[in-house]
Amino acid sequence: MLGEEEELSVSIAHIVQKLKGSALHCQLEKEARKCLLSTDIKLETLKEDIREFLKSSGWEKKLQNAVYRELTVLPAPCHPAAPAEHIKEPLAYMRRAQASWEKRVLKSLNSMCTELNIPLARKRPAEEQKELLNKWNEMGTEEPDLTLFRPVYAPKDFLEVLINLRNPNYDTDQTSFRANLGLIQVPLKMKDIPELREFFGELNLNTGQLGVDDSTPVPPEMFENEHLRIGKKILEEHDSAAAQQYVRQGCPTALRAELWALILNISDQPEDILYYEQLKSNVIQHDLLSDSLIYKDVKLTASNDDYYFVFEDYLYQVLLCFSRDTSVLEHFAYNSATPPKSYIRGKLGVEEFAVVYPPNGVIPFHGFSMYVAPLCFLYPEPARLYQVFREMYVRFFFRLHSISSHISGIMSLCLLFENLLQTHLPQLFYHLREIGAQPLRISFKWMVRAFSGYLATDQLLLLWDRILGYNSLEILAVLAAAVFAFRAMNLMEVTSLAAAEAVLADISTLKVMPLLQIFLFATVT
Amino acid sequence: MSGKLKWVTDIEKSVLINNFEKRGWVQVSENEDWNFYWMSVQTIRNCFSVETGFRLSDDQIVNHFPNHYELTRKDLMVKNIKRYRKEMEKEGSPLAEKDENGKYLYLDFVPVTFMLPADYNLFVEEFRKNPSSTWIMKPCGKAQGKGIFLINKLSQIKKWSRDSKTSSFVSQSSKEAYVISLYIDNPLLIGGRKFDLRLYVLVTTYRPLKCYMYKLGFCRFCTVKYTPSTSELDNMFVHLTNVAIQKHGDDYNHIHGGKWTVSNLRLYLESTRGREVTDKLFDEIHWIMVQSLKAVAPVMNNDKHCFECYGYDIIIDDRLKPWLIEVNASPSLTSSTANDRILKYNLINDTLNIVVPNGEIPDFKWNKVPPKEALGSYEILYDEEAAQGDGSDRDMRSRPGQAFGAKGSRARDSGRSAPTTWK
Helix, strand or coil: CCCHHHHHHHHHHHHHHHHCCCHHHHHHHHHHHHHCCCCCCCCCCHHHHHHHHHHHCCHHHHHHHHHHHHHHHCCCCCCCCCCHHHHHCCCHHHHHHHHHHHHHHHHHHHHHHHHHCCCCEEECCHHHHHHHHHCHHHHHHCCCCCCCCCCCCCHHHHHHHHHHCCCCCCCCCCCCCHHHCCCCCCCCCCCCHHHHHHHCHHHCCCCCCCCCCCCCCCCHHHHHHHHHHHHHHHHHHCCHHHHHHHHHHCCCHHHHHHHHHHHCCCCCCHHHHHHHHHHHHHHHHEEEHHHHHHHHHHHHCHHHCCCCHHHHHHHHHHHHHHHHCHHHHHHHHCCCCCCCEEECCCCCCCHHHEEECCCCCCCCCCCHHHHCHHHHHCCCCHHHHHHHHHHHHHHCHHHHHCCCCCCCCHHHHHHHHHHHHHHHCHHHHHHHHHCCCCHHHHHHHHHHCCCCCCCCHHHHHHHHHHHHHHCCCHHHHHHHHHHHHHCHHHHHHCCCHHHHHHHCCCCCCCCHHHHHHHHHHCCCC | CCCCCEEEECCCCHHHHHHHHHCCCEECCCCCCCCEEECCHHHHHHHCCCCCCCCCCCCCEECCCCCCHHHHCHHHHHHHHHHHHHHHHHHCCHHHCECCCCCECCCCCCCCEEEECCCHHHHHHHHHHCCCCCEEEEECCCCCCCCCEEECCHHHHHHHCCCCCCHHHHHHHCCCCEEEEECCCCECEECCEEEEEEEEEEEEEECCEEEEEECCCEEEECCCCCCCCHHHCCCHHHHCCCHHHHCCCCCCCCCCCCEEEHHHHHHHHHHHHCHHHHHHHHHHHHHHHHHHHHHHHHHCCCCCCECEEEEEEEEEECCCCEEEEEEECCCCCCCCCHHHHHHHHHHHHHHHHHHCHHHCCCCCCCCCCCCHHHHCCEEEEEEHHHHHHCCCHHHHHHHHHHHHHCCCCHHHHCCCCCCCCCC
16 A cells, blocks of 8 residues: 555656646746746746746646646556556456457447448548538538448447446355345445535535525525626636536536636647647548448437537537547546557458557447537537547546446446435335336436436536536436436336336436435435 | 307317317307407408408407508518608607618618519619628518528519519519518528527507517527528528428428527527627517517507417527518417427417416407416516506617617626516
8 A cells, every 4th residue: 555645746756747748848848948038037046936937927827727637537546566457447357347348349340340341441532532521511411321330339238238247256146135136236335325415515405506596595696696706707717626616516607618628628729729620631531430330320319309409510520530539549548448459451460450440449339429419509619629528538428338446437327326226215216126127227328428418408517517526427326316216206106117217208307406406415314 | 157268260280279179168160159269361361351341249359460461571561660760760769879870770670671573773772782792582472481582693683673674574473572681691500500580479469569478489490501602592491491491301300300499599609609698689689579569569450359479580690680580470380390399389378378368258358467377488578558657668768778788788687587678
């Protein structure tokens, strides 16, 4: 075990290494050099003066925000000698499960490739490149024949894998009565209700919340005005950490886009736009098989969605660029998943001829585009929309379809959900289980998509405010349980899985914040 | 208790009939005694024509005003609004104030419009001022996007000119009057697509004016990307948002029907443009509605047996200025999607709750002040009586300075649900 101090120095070393050689590092150096010409800088107090300059010119804030960004994705501290795979996932059986799942997914992709006789990638002829460039803004009007394509997998396939997962070191036979009731049979550490109450402290009934209309000690309008004022101030100060704390009580609609960008440390540098343009030209040049999967997914999901159909073309733009973005590969350092590899024709298995496929290492599944869709309400410029999505993905969304023991990983969320229901609503849980309607079978898809496409957009954004605010996905499991609690009366009357599904088919009228508050703070346990 | 209300309709739509039946009303034929007739505009024309000399009795109401076309025919609406502006100007009303270019500051909400062939020469004069502009031609008497086309050259409408050589053609087609309006070529685009707004307004009386706005309107999106390029002038899918037109496009989606709720629009605009400009936009939309109604109120036959639910079509340009395109007397009650069906059912339900209080046999003398609970998703847009009672007539005049002057920030002071700032 490491002492606290050692832990800290490991973290610091890690962050320093990450920031060295970054664009920010260069800029800081350049600015520091420039300031030497100023008369405010004295040789005797060089160090202090430069520090003072960086502070007053706002560069210190930028550095702080960058450090803060690294902190939020920093893997849990572990021994410096621990191998990289332990940082990805400390439990061996989880690693194995993830690896075998990846193998299955890749196999399915490859067999589709062979079946349809389509190459994984090909360079587009010049004529086709020109054509694609012309219709970049209206890719939705193209109707390529996608009947033969099918999503590589859907959430329910993934759920089956999670259900079958066992810890080989743990005897699940009858040892614990409780463990057998749910679908998830893996022991993982998670928060109980008192711990959740403490963790989500700002959501309590006495704190002002956006998304709740009544019952605060302060009249909602007064709270809203004050909250808006503070929000503006945080934006002026440009402070990531403050913004993150702030959004726990919800973002005013008009400030959300800026606040989220600040929390995610997204800058509006010209080079970011350039980077996006570069990705776009990669899309223009090469056609990937995975593009058809993206098309298919958008057509099956967002295009039919009452809220998101308007943004169909933005989704293609963002997702096609995303699949080419090799900077996404960095997140595999802390993701239990490993990017899939493909081999140049005829060199199967020869490591030198291996390439990551798709280039970003992420194979889209059924519903993937719903991670992007709600963000379209906030960012009308594709380049910015792209950056925000990518950062949301590498911070949060990847956890929703990788097998890991991380507290925000989908395994933990499933288990947390089942635990909460069992503890809070044992009768309901038992009833549903008896009629063959395991609650997780219904709530799994909500959590995998972070509720996108299930809630009304305004409510979804309020929920994602809290994901960003607490830097955790646990709120998804709490909300899923809260929805069951809210519909408990109706659910107690159903006698089949189909009927239970019908009761919960449309949750777009629910108000997220009151549900969460009541479930966490107003229910007697 | 004076028995059940007897209804007739010549529009066989389930959203109507279900609503009537839900109330336990009795269906009768039009030749029997009836209390409530939901009729098409064709029927109302015959009903009130001079020949029939038909008069409604005290316990009868219908869903149109006899000369609703003063508002709902494109040419007459424009004529009435032009007249209204002149009158305001003559009165010296601050509402008629103009900017340095001679444009009305508060009453410039209809795109520049002319009648053809009547105003052909005026149109030519205007066209020459700005020869690169695009104009939209609409036949006066048709609806649902029929007969509409775009032009950007004078030669394309030569046949409407008075001195056209083919005079035989003119006399023959003179019945086919058109309005020609400046085409809004900088529409606000969302996701790269053009859309318009369909909002519902209920008028229960014109003098005094009492009108209600339905909160659940929707945006109608084009299925094809918007391009202002003139090469696409013939592709009506780019330009027209009518569902009747869009339904024939290849990309028409039967799940959402290209429709977006107004609350989605608000969320999007507030998120991307901020609250102040969004509030101002909605405020201006309400303003347009009331002013258009005030413009026709003096000429409207304010028959006490009548009410009308109008479909307002509004386009927003990229500077977030709303433009009134037209008003429909018989907004479509056809449901294109499941949500659409729910919306229209509720629209009729809420309308009936206001115009037929308690679902009882109507008495045309009632004061037309529905209780607040009866409003449903309607909110009061303007109540002339209440406004005068408050002495808000003065308010009305001082409005331009307040709501439009600084930046329409007044809307928020009165709380989120305040429908309009200038009542």
